[in-house]
Amino acid sequence: MLTATEKRIVERCEALMDDTLALTCDLVRGYSVLGEEHAALATMERWFERLELPATRVPLDAPGFAQHPHRAPAEWACDGRYNLVARLNAGAPGPHLVFNGHLDVVPAEPTDMWARPPWEPWVKDGWLYGRGAGDMKAGIAAMIMAVQAVKEAGVEIGFPLTLQTVIEEECTGNGTLACLHQGYSGDFVLIPEPFGSQIYAGQVGVLWFRMHIDGVPAHVLDTRAGRNAIETLVAYLPAFKALEAEINALPRQAPYDTLDSPFNLSIGKIEGGNWASSVPAHAILEGRVGFPPGMSPEEIMNRVRRCIEARHAELGDGSPAPRVEFHGFRSEGFVVDLDTPGIALLSRCHQDLLGEPPKSYLSTCTTDLRAFHVSGEINGTCYGPVAQRIHGVDECVEIDSIRHVLTTYALFIHRWAEMAKAGESES
Template sequence: MTDITAIKQRLIDEVEARKEELIELCSSLIKIPSENPPGDSTEISEFIANYLSQYGLDTVWHESSDKMYNLISSIGGEEGKHLIYCGHTDVVPAGDLSKWDFDPFSGEVKDGWLLGRGASDMKAGLGGIIFAFALLKQLDVELPGKLTLAIVPDEETGGEFGVPWLLEKGLIKGDGALIAEPSSRLNPTIGQKGSYWFELEVFGEPGHGSLSPLAGNNAITDAIAAIEKIRTLWDLKITIPEEVQGLIEVSKKYMREIEKEREKFQPVLERITVNIGTIQGGTKSNVIPESCKVQVDCRLPFGVTRDEVTAYLKKNLDELGIRYEIRPFGFRSHANYTPADDPVCKAIVDNISFVTEEEAYGVMQWASSDARHFRDYNIPVLQYGPAYLPTIHGYNERVQVEDIVRCAKVYVAAVIDFLYQK
């Protein structure tokens, strides 16, 4: 009889013994700029493939768009269950370098922190799953199933050429998936809200500005009225389906008791959030504008669909008597989740507790990620990775070294539980 606990403890001990190698790997990933846009993943993909090859691991390259490379490597056999570990190589642009306290591509380790763009989102997590994958190979751990490492180049701009591209072409399949996206220490994300981005264009009639408001028809003022209608989406009372009410409540608990600074944000789990992101209209101050475009980001809770939101918007905007068009773009998804008792969720959550000796549980995220694509293909998935959440996509991004090590321990242990347990 296989002693699963003994195998897991051996792997955890090995991560601890080799943690300097792990941190060096994560640091090296940060040192390679892989900003998206532009999205060129050539250099970082070559680095990762070379790292894996030194342990006898073959990597298959798939170019989904110009200089965007998806990497796939697998260990284990074809019999038994199949687990996917997934991460993205791209990071958001560093922005104004003068606003950083350090070089965003230094990968420096200082006072227990790993510094740089992508440290939290998600090169520390990416390094962790690469390290865990290679460690299982180095130690020649027998797996009664298959583990696939899927590394994608395009998540930060919507992910069209990453996970959804691989899934659509049938290049990755599995019984469960873990994305090493940033999360809190004890709380992986097992569900997320839906996304509905749209552009509203309001049409007016041009005229001389000196005759406004008696002449022409001002598209900007009509757009202002339309914006007020759009913002009422927040006030809608959504009936949350019974099957996810438990997840909502435990997520509120997390926001009250763990991420206490987020307590005030609890209502976003049950409401439609509305961000008026951009507005563009008019040509000159003395010309009555004939067009105004507004881009809006709405996140949808369980219990409401994009079609229902569109119908609500059209009804309310029609009442204004304005001329307009609504054009969806960018992120589009429905609220989605993986049940907490699914084997892949249990494998990660149970091993967070095994490693930390503390209670762990899955929660909702209020944004979106590649997880939605796996669920579209009926692959149960969750997200767990090292992060200092306040710095994600901001200046001075960083992550604690101890968090990187902890997550890598969870990754190696969870593979054993998931593949060995029937």
């Protein structure tokens, strides 16, 4: 049962839905692919100011961060790039609650496959469309407006609360890690990833890799005079499928032992050659491989190396050994501790609003929850809207699910405050 105060909070959430959708649309218009996040950050800064939330820029090139043991290597510049954080009641007593959401999106190409340009949000049949609408700008809008709803309901937020809007979640996780490196930490984190109103129970490790193949260029009047790097690259693809099968055949810890094939290897990018009438001298492959919780990034890197070395030996074609590089994600997997007070509180909020306990969700990808878990030893979970076709064409998010996340988060903030007060009185 909801109290009179909680019913008032729910009413304010409904009143703020137009603003929540407006913020989502403003963020979608800022097409925030890697290195071009400035428009979305500027939008977020304006909304923080409008809502009278103190905004702080948290740089990715802070002193000492380059040496952080969990920082992923990146080939792009970090100079001048930053996250945006709003921290309330930093010195107040009580458990510190963190909301975290990423502003960056993956590229929308090929954009001609979209019904409309992906950076122009549109609504149809109860769904809001646009690149990043689901992953995860609607969730960011919901977490920000949940704070506003509690304030407008006249409820005091007296405990430490931090709102993190970060970049580089889609490629390294370094944005959130930079926040933790600079002291923007807490005791429990909620991330509105678009997996629906389920309790996120765990995630796999993720590694990015790149393989360079050298061939021998030649005129196509005699292709035998050269060695085709693209054809050589294609010969490695069965080895990567075998590596995926090998990883999934390893003994697994619960609860990943219940899934059929949770550790996926995807070849996401291939480049090669420079002229149709020349035997290509070079070819490059980039891929992503998932791996089990408990396996280190170093171990999976060694497995990728051995896979490529073994295939090179099998081919025996006299070509030079491929060069292997690792850039971007090298993120550990982990299982969430579902028996913590924060997750129990979230479950009660869900049940009181929907009349049934939440389901759990076991992920086969990675999120910024990893930074909190491995770097800060901070527990938390993901709980967000319902989205479709994330990373795909015509990505969209269900508007009713945004409303539910907004309301659940607002109720959670209020009850977290009550829990903090109870803890103070007991102490």
